[in-house]
Amino acid sequence: MSHSNRTLQLDEEQRLLHFLTIDGLGKEILTEILDTSEGFTGVSERTIKKVPLCRGKVVANLFFENSTRTRTTFELAAKRLSADVLNLNISASAASKGETLLDTLHNLEAMHVDMFIVRHASSGAAHFIAQHADRGVGVINAGDGRHAHPTQAMLDMFTIRRHKGEFVGLRVAIVGDILHSRVARSQILALNSLGVSEVRVVAPRTLLPSDARSLGVHVYHDMEEGVRDVDVIIMLRLQKERMQGTLLPSEHEYFSLFGLTERRLALADSEAIVMHPGPINRGVEMDSKVADGAQSVILQQVSYGIAIRMAVISMVIGTQNLRMQEVAG
Amino acid sequence: MKKKKDISILGGRVIDPANGIDQLTDLHITGGKILCLGEAPNDFQPDYTIDAKDHIVCPGLIDLCANLREPGAEHKATIASETLAAASGGITTLCCTPDTYPVIDSPAVVGQIRHKARKAGFCRLLPQGALTQAMDGERLSEMAALKAAGCITVTNTYTPLANTLVQRRAMEYASTFDLLTVIRPEDQHLSNHGCVHEGKVADRMGLPGIPEAAETVAVARDLALAETTGAVIHFHALSSASAARTMAWAKREGRQVSADVAIHQLHLTELDIEGFDANFHVRPPLRNDSDRDGLREAVANNVIQAICSDHQPHEADAKSSPFPDTEPGISGLETLLPLTLKLVEQGVLDMSSAIARLTCGPADILGLPLGRLTPKYAADICIFNPHKRWQVASDKLLSAGKNSPFIGWEMPGRVTHTLLKGRLVYSEKG
Numbered sequence: 001m002s003h004s005n006r007t008l009q010l011d012e013e014q015r016l017l018h019f020l021t022i023d024g025l026g027k028e029i030l031t032e033i034l035d036t037s038e039g040f041t042g043v044s045e046r047t048i049k050k051v052p053l054c055r056g057k058v059v060a061n062l063f064f065e066n067s068t069r070t071r072t073t074f075e076l077a078a079k080r081l082s083a084d085v086l087n088l089n090i091s092a093s094a095a096s097k098g099e100t101l102l103d104t105l106h107n108l109e110a111m112h113v114d115m116f117i118v119r120h121a122s123s124g125a126a127h128f129i130a131q132h133a134d135r136g137v138g139v140i141n142a143g144d145g146r147h148a149h150p151t152q153a154m155l156d157m158f159t160i161r162r163h164k165g166e167f168v169g170l171r172v173a174i175v176g177d178i179l180h181s182r183v184a185r186s187q188i189l190a191l192n193s194l195g196v197s198e199v200r201v202v203a204p205r206t207l208l209p210s211d212a213r214s215l216g217v218h219v220y221h222d223m224e225e226g227v228r229d230v231d232v233i234i235m236l237r238l239q240k241e242r243m244q245g246t247l248l249p250s251e252h253e254y255f256s257l258f259g260l261t262e263r264r265l266a267l268a269d270s271e272a273i274v275m276h277p278g279p280i281n282r283g284v285e286m287d288s289k290v291a292d293g294a295q296s297v298i299l300q301q302v303s304y305g306i307a308i309r310m311a312v313i314s315m316v317i318g319t320q321n322l323r324m325q326e327v328a329g
Numbered sequence: 330m331k332k333k334k335d336i337s338i339l340g341g342r343v344i345d346p347a348n349g350i351d352q353l354t355d356l357h358i359t360g361g362k363i364l365c366l367g368e369a370p371n372d373f374q375p376d377y378t379i380d381a382k383d384h385i386v387c388p389g390l391i392d393l394c395a396n397l398r399e400p401g402a403e404h405k406a407t408i409a410s411e412t413l414a415a416a417s418g419g420i421t422t423l424c425c426t427p428d429t430y431p432v433i434d435s436p437a438v439v440g441q442i443r444h445k446a447r448k449a450g451f452c453r454l455l456p457q458g459a460l461t462q463a464m465d466g467e468r469l470s471e472m473a474a475l476k477a478a479g480c481i482t483v484t485n486t487y488t489p490l491a492n493t494l495v496q497r498r499a500m501e502y503a504s505t506f507d508l509l510t511v512i513r514p515e516d517q518h519l520s521n522h523g524c525v526h527e528g529k530v531a532d533r534m535g536l537p538g539i540p541e542a543a544e545t546v547a548v549a550r551d552l553a554l555a556e557t558t559g560a561v562i563h564f565h566a567l568s569s570a571s572a573a574r575t576m577a578w579a580k581r582e583g584r585q586v587s588a589d590v591a592i593h594q595l596h597l598t599e600l601d602i603e604g605f606d607a608n609f610h611v612r613p614p615l616r617n618d619s620d621r622d623g624l625r626e627a628v629a630n631n632v633i634q635a636i637c638s639d640h641q642p643h644e645a646d647a648k649s650s651p652f653p654d655t656e657p658g659i660s661g662l663e664t665l666l667p668l669t670l671k672l673v674e675q676g677v678l679d680m681s682s683a684i685a686r687l688t689c690g691p692a693d694i695l696g697l698p699l700g701r702l703t704p705k706y707a708a709d710i711c712i713f714n715p716h717k718r719w720q721v722a723s724d725k726l727l728s729a730g731k732n733s734p735f736i737g738w739e740m741p742g743r744v745t746h747t748l749l750k751g752r753l754v755y756s757e758k759g
Binding site: 004023100101102120122123124125127128132144145146147148182185209210211212214215 | 527528529531532533534535536537538540603604605646649650651652653654
């Protein structure tokens, strides 16, 4: 997997062509994304919040699944790079008219789009689009099924690096619905690639993959044990429809066993940070006092999200520009 | 009607596992039937001869499961296109599945399919009837009428019967008419809309998994029902080593049960889905290497007596979507024999056993006088060059379905002649 993902995402000069998954990219590229993002964090604080890096480029937000937060941050990121942005909410248009994904893709290519930012309910959708898009069109995965959400994982890495300085020696606990979470899969790959000393997942067995250890994590079913002495706690969102039925008996029991409370947070390192990809179910995943408390960095994650997405978009567009110059001679 | 030609196939290595034959000899055909092996009677004057030097001559292959898409999905394939593809792969008898539109649950549909197959003339087509009407899993089909119309078995195909009582009654009713019940074992509650094997690869790729238990639970349930009802059952397309071990146990116990495996399960594993190539999307899913090895062992030990293609031709669009949204299935008629010969190369099977799994093995499961070169039996013959190597290419496949995960693979063994009831229905030279 790693090798095929590497060759799909990087060109022969190890430059980013697409950003589909953390898998196969390696520490150098991930660090380059983080470093590039550092340079973009200042842009949002300027009076004129724009840089001209992607002027004249067309970026299409291709969202087959509803999303407000991710789509908005991608849109802002592209606009701050001076790109033109098309927002396509496909679930409400083409798909309902029976148009296939490939038809939608080719129609947009006919409009000379330079980049697709894709969210889709099916795992592998971003790979599919990258494999079928015209050469020279970049694809960024904004979340595909349960598979990957690499920009979310990178903004989480960025947040961790800002607060902890470096990754080596860190212990990180990811709590909640690992089974259905593309965020968790990408986070685990990124954390291990960047060299943290331990990644833990904390969940009941119904919310874990069949062979969770093979992902490179330590598995805990007890929240107190799972968060003890960790430096970072990442809480995952629990979808409402999964709270009752065959995965979990009730919100109440879930919170009583796996909810992050002040008492449980006190078991972690005294300087531990608390993260959440949002939106939070208060009183289900975590207590409001923790979500709004001094150790919570949840709102910073959102603002860093724009810098990370600017970095990834500009790196992919940058690769396109360099390759065009090389062809031109 | 034209007189059937008298033919002599000369100098081939004749392999007829049912009769324990593996020797260099001649084979003579008269009136569409096997006349004899070895020296022909003095008065025998063949109309023509086939030089089979350096070739293997064996009974025509019998494929227990192929979906031919007609009626109802002719944009994927037709009876004519797929029976020709079958003939080019050395297959002379094909059992087609009832999941067509309309479903094969009435004599009219059976009649239509048989008529089309006769008109095409490439292959003996044996329709399988639906176990329940419209495959709804609730009301029994008119099995006596289906049998009278020519159905060879009754089956649930891809629609597992969720209600155990209906499954029991269906087995009992089928056994009333000595109809074999063919079961694709799957507990649909456990498969829960999965699209790949539940395991390491699914975990990493975030693809919804189908646990091995979806198969083993169904096998255990239906073995218990078969014991209760005394029905004879056949499990189609096993995918797990655990189910194969259960079959070995059932055989030791003397149960009246048989099983087959799709050839791709003996070569591919879950690792092949990495990269999200939808041509590897198949149901039951590709499992891990110990499953593949367990299935190979069961085939070698004759616990699994038949290898089938589980042919599922698709149009390109059916595979042009993100992996979970694509239709499962592999176009497999033309790679059935070469992939089985690959097992011989790899030392899994000896040549005679390999041919047995494709000829007398499936014939015995169906209880038909086919799959052997016994005198007076239908002269269904496959002649192939075992030394010829070729590369699978989509534009060379005769099947309308180009959805093969084996495109680009080098294959051993090329069919040169296929005879159906003594009539040449395919020859490599055209």
